[in-house]
Amino acid sequence: MSNFKELGLSQQILAALSANGFEKPTPIQTQAIPQVLNGRDLIGLAQTGTGKTAAFGLPMIEKLLADGRRADPRNIRALVLAPTRELVNQIAANLKLFVKKTPLKVGIVVGGVSINKQTEQLARGVDILVATPGRLLDLVARKALTLTQGRYLVLDEADQMLDLGFIHDLRKIAKLVPKNRQTLLFSATMPKQIAELAGEYLTDPVKVEVTPPGKAADKIEQYVHFVPGKDLKTQILKQSLTNNPDGLSLIFSRTKHGAEKLMKHLDHVGFKAASIHGNKSQSQRERALKAFRDGEIRVLVATDVAARGIDIPGVTHVYNYDLPEVPDAYVHRIGRTARNGRDGIAIAFCTPDEIRLLRDIEKLMGIEIAVASGDAPADQARSPRGHGGRGNGQNRGNGGGQRQDKAPRRKRPAREPAVTGFAGDELLREDRPQNHDRRDQRVTGHGHHDGRSEGNRNHEARKHHHGRPGPQDSHRGRSDGNRRQDMRRTGKGGGRQG
């Protein structure tokens, strides 16, 4: 199926699509649209960025238009639930594009903003309401809204809603929407509770799966820096940001406090940065996101509030400043880059006490993340407590044999000489991002298995800063020399972790 028309969409929708530059349906759209048009309940296993919103939105709009009714005051005809306010705004923005030339109204209901405007909006009549669960139930309790005319219920990012403890709210809401509705459930993963939820609230659903685990991460170059402590994370981060003056960098922190602190530091040393997390007001969050989206600021520090679904086209780098406690979150975080067919780079920092987390992540994805630093050859660096190398027979790749576009990834020889000399102490003295020695921070993308690469010309001059050679920059991930590279450096003083 190569165009939207063949999927059964009407002229009105097709016009809106071409006006907004939608040309070819994505796989999930191709699979889901005809099913939804046929009235089927649907379970979609997919991440955002795959075109999910259009996959459920277009056929839903089509059917809402076809039945020719208008929304009664305080009654909605379709309800879309999502876990975060930002995601709700994003979904609604997309749907609004689709309904622009139709009489349909899209409404937004989220917490953190004035409830009165939402009440007024609902009183005027909303056909498609996009909401977070808490405020929605609040409005229902206030009788500002009833769901008794609801014909469509969409649960987006259902697994995250589960993680965030929305399961009870979801059940409550699902019971408020009449049984003769059509229900569409989207989830990146399918944990038992979501499967149960689907069994309870969906009728004979058709399953659509477009992103097998790991697949979405396939276009993303991934590296991990082993560092002894947090200071070095910051130093390496700053250098890396300096090396990437054009793209947008999204940095994930484990805590709200940590995100704020890091943002303030980066801002203080000259990177225009903003932060987004749950301690910020909704207007601050929205402002930060907009400035980042518009490229006004290039650096956004976030908690997992921004881990999922957020679609910002210009994000070239995702940093896991802290590794997430839940391995799933890593996949979602890095999925903020390499969207819409673009490339992306994901750089993680790993302190000794985060190694457990890294291993969980690698296990989940079925890959081994290329080592960007450490003080020993990669295999040993991966096992800093000296239990010998791991990775025996472990393959890079997505573990599912689905890589189609790359040469096989090579495992690095265990005793490769170290090349990435980097005077960590020098760097620590830098207060501001500098450009003058950028070349030193890069290595060629491939083929330096002889232990030398052109990015290390100054290595000899720097080596004496260490008592011994720094670590090899293991770059096992690619054989494609044209890919952009990020800096890879050793840790301060080459300290071994553990």
Added chain:
DNA sequence: AAAAAAC
């Protein structure tokens, strides 16, 4: 263990 989400 932290994050998000209702006031």
